[in-house]
Amino acid sequence: MALDSGSAISVDSAVVAPIAKRVPKERVHHGDVFVDEYEWLREKTDPEVIAYLEAENAYTDAQTAKLGPLREKIFEEIKSRIQETDLSLPTRMGEFWYYSRTFEGKQHGVHCRCPIAGPDDWTPPKLEASATMPGEVVLLDSNELAEGHDYFALGAFSISHAGDMLAYSEDTSGDERYVLRFKNLTTGELLPDEITGVTQGATWSLDGSYIFYSTYDDAWRSDTVWRHKLGTPMSADVQVLHEPDAHYSVGVTATNSEKYLLLYVESKITTENWILEADNPEGEFRLVMPRREGVEYSVDHAVVGGEDKLLILHNDVVDGVKAENFVLAEAPLHDPTNQTILIPHRDDVRLNGLESFSDKLAVSYRRDAMQRAAVWPLTETGYGELHEIDFGLELFDSGFGANPEWEQPMLRVGVTSYITPMKIFDYVPDTDELLLRKEQVVLGDYNPGDYVQHRDWAVAADGTRVPISVVMRKDAEGGSGGEGAAPKPLLLYGYGSYEAPMDPYFSVGRLSLLDRGMVYAVAHVRGGGEMGRRWYEEGKKLEKKNTFTDFVACARHLVDSGVTAPDRMLAEGGSAGGLLMGAVANLAPELFAGILTNVPFVDPLTSILDESLPLTVTEWDEWGNPLADKEVYEYMKSYAPYENVEAKDYPAILAITGLNDTRVLYVEPAKWVAKLRATKTGDAQLLLKTEMSAGHGGVSGRYEKWKEAAFELAWLLDAVDLAGA
Structure with a gap:
């Protein structure tokens, strides 16, 4: 018809x-x-x-009308597990602790701050979710900003160095073109300055008189960086950098020391950086190293042995060999090409990130398909011993949190897993202590001991071993396969593009699947970043089909090992992972009972x-x-x-x-x-x-997101006849 x-x-x-x-x-x-x-x-x-x-x-x-009662039930399950009136762990910046609050019945967060007790106050205050702190001030209430809009997203939330000005941006259509506004935090006054059509971020000059931001071209490419002087119209803003090559996007940030501003120009495989003293915002940015096809690098500033240095993470050729998993190099501030390698290339370790502080470096890297965090002390003469933080978990994701202060005795770090709600610690390098500051609250009777997670491996068509992460209830009968075990309903998730790793993370919504007997698995296919740069390279361009065949190999392995069966297995992926879902639907439709895909x-x-x-x-x-x-x-x-x-x-x-x-x-x-x-x-x-x-x-507002999650979860459960469970 x-x-x-x-x-x-x-x-x-x-x-x-x-x-x-x-x-x-x-x-x-x-x-x-x-x-x-x-x-x-x-x-x-x-x-x-x-x-x-x-x-x-x-x-x-x-x-899906018949699933209405189940959707409502799942929504209530999600809602009942979340502490609706809650607050984030305070982060110290300057003379204040910054944090956000959520309130029962409110869709969006409320951003607040309260004063520190003194210069040696590094222990975050114990805040009560339903009570205000002495001296607490609401900086921005996103609920008020969202009023009257079907969609609202907060973009930039950037505090000036002196703590007296806030730059924030908002998107009320979902197209990611933001409006940038300014608020005087001393008087509470909203400035008349309004900058439209900007990207998400914004970076202050050191004295707080200028803000740097970027805008899109007609193809939604961030192509221009601008400088705005507070109190002047947008028409007077100065173009700092324009990138005409459509392969590249631009942006602006600052070093962790706040001593320098950085412009970056980047494609998917090539980067270029420019640097300027943050106290000279009207000055000319200097090129760090010119772009060269296929060479990516990032820059930070450090003081080593009393001297200003550039720390450069790059994948250029070193000693005649391409450092595809990146190396860390040190160079004089005004001679970036005169490099000394600090961390050499390794085939089994992918260096991902670096943050510098007055007396230490925070290093992030990936080994054995897991993201890890380490601290490297800086001494009077150079570098101490690199120390990896041990979280005592088999499967996990870890990383450094908000650490905005250049001089601080501790580092904020977080860890989570499929069964471990997010835990946030302050790590003390001097004593190797992990001080637990906040743990994600899961209301109800959640007990991590009721669930198990493990790593499995499939073998792809070309013999490559592909990791699979699996999580289920411990009492899931036959969930791990084995002779006589009944195949279980299973949801297999995949992405596999842009070197993006699908690391373990805790999900309140996922519990509604696990508690009904479903197994959750992630296929860490090529094209992602789980196993280093080579893993990514083997899943892009003319090797893209490896992403799809890897996922099919993981699905077949889960069937062959008795964990699940084709009429019990579902697949999920979104965005570029939606390409994976569409390709798999064509390649092996017989392996799945249903496929869920977002955008x-x-x-x-x-x-x-x-x-x-x-x-x-x-x-x-x-x-x-x-x-x-x-x-x-x-x-x-x-x-x-x-x-x-x-x-x-x-x-x-x-x-x-x-x-x-x-x-x-x-x-x-x-x-x-x-x-x-x-x-x-x-x-x-x-x-x-x-x-x-x-x-x-997707939709905006936490309650709307929970409803959307309930819609998807109900559909998945119904697809494998678990709607009545």
Whole structure:
């Protein structure tokens, strides 16, 4: 049944799926002709397109109406586990402790501060969630800012060095173009300065008279850095740096010492930095090292042996060998090329980050597919002994938290796992103590001992061992496989792009799956960052299919080892992980009972071929350039989910997108679902849900996010017959 209007219709009181009209449009590249019948859905302002999306929403609502009670139950479960009136752990900056509060019934956070007791006060105050502190001041109430808006996101929240000014930005549409505003924290006055169309961040000059920010071009690329003097109109702002090359984005930050400002220019594989004294905001930035294709580096300032130094983390060639997992080098402030290697390259360790302090360095790196944190003391003559912080966990994710003070005796550090709620410590390097300052509160009867997590390994088609993380209730009967054990329902999550690692983290919502007997697993496929730079390189461009076949190998391993079965297994991934879901749906639909995907990148070739689309050119370093290279075009076409939909049975699919998404346009899942609905065989459920006032990050407000999570979790449980559990 074809519906030119795109509307769902009622037959015998039952809402039936809208069938999108077909409007053939040829796409011709490298002699290949592809006829796209649903490209008309790209016209966002066309009432017929909106009517079609709303019809799909109506169909999804009708198909999932029976899950209403379960959604409400899961929402209440999530809500009941979270301490709604709570506050963050205070962080010292200057003469104040900064923290945020949440209140029961309020969607957004409230940002506050209170004075420190004295210069030696490094123990965060014990705050009461329902009581104010002596001297507490509300700096910004996001609930007030969000009033009257369907969507609200806070971007920048930047305090001047003196602590007297706040720069903050807000997005009320979901398109990630923010409005930057300023507040005098001494008087409470909101300044008339207003800067529109900016990116998320903002960086102060040392004296607080200037702010540096960046703006987007028409393709949503951050291409220009500006300097704004407080009290002047936006039209008087000075362009500090403009990057014309569409492969690159720009930004601005400061060294941890706050002594220098840094401009950075970066593509997916190349970086360039410029430096300027923060007390000379009208000065000229100096180039640290010129960009060279394939060389990435980051810069921080340190004082070593009484001398100012640049610490440079880079992946350039060292002693004739490419340092693909990065090295740490030291160089004189005014001679960045005169480098001494401090931490050499290792094949099994990926250096990720560095923060400098007056007497120590905080080093982040990855080993054995786990993110680790170490502290390196600075001595009067140089460097002490690097010490890795031991958290005593088999599977975990760790990292340094907010440490804004250049001189501080402790470092804030956090650790979590699939079964360990976030714990935040102050680490004391002098004594190797971990002082527990805050632990994520999980209300109810949650007991980590009721759950187990472990690492498993699958073998990919080319013999590569692929890690799988698995978590379940300890009493999940047959959950670990074995002779005579019954296969369990299982959700397998994957991403596998941009070198982004899927590290262990605790989720309150996930408990609603685990407590109903579902196993949760993560396939750490190539293209991600779990196993170092080589792991990423083997899952991008002309090796991208390894991402998909790795995921299939993990799924087959979980079936072959008896943990689950195809009619018991679900898959989930979003954004670039949605590309993975679409590819897997085409490759091995028989392995899954259902697939959930958020903002899925399922029409990659159409997008990457269009230079006018947001972010396209910057993506060529990740996927290749199909415009210029026929081999890349043919390779991408061979795996693009939309173009490879076939007349065969697919698992149940729920695709969720946002109308205002600027990263993965809503049209990709809309076209994909339309083509699936017209092409696939079988009667498995196929649903598209479009958030009509959201962007790439989905709905805003914590209660709305919990409701969205409940919607997804209920659908997953229903897909494996656990809706009544």
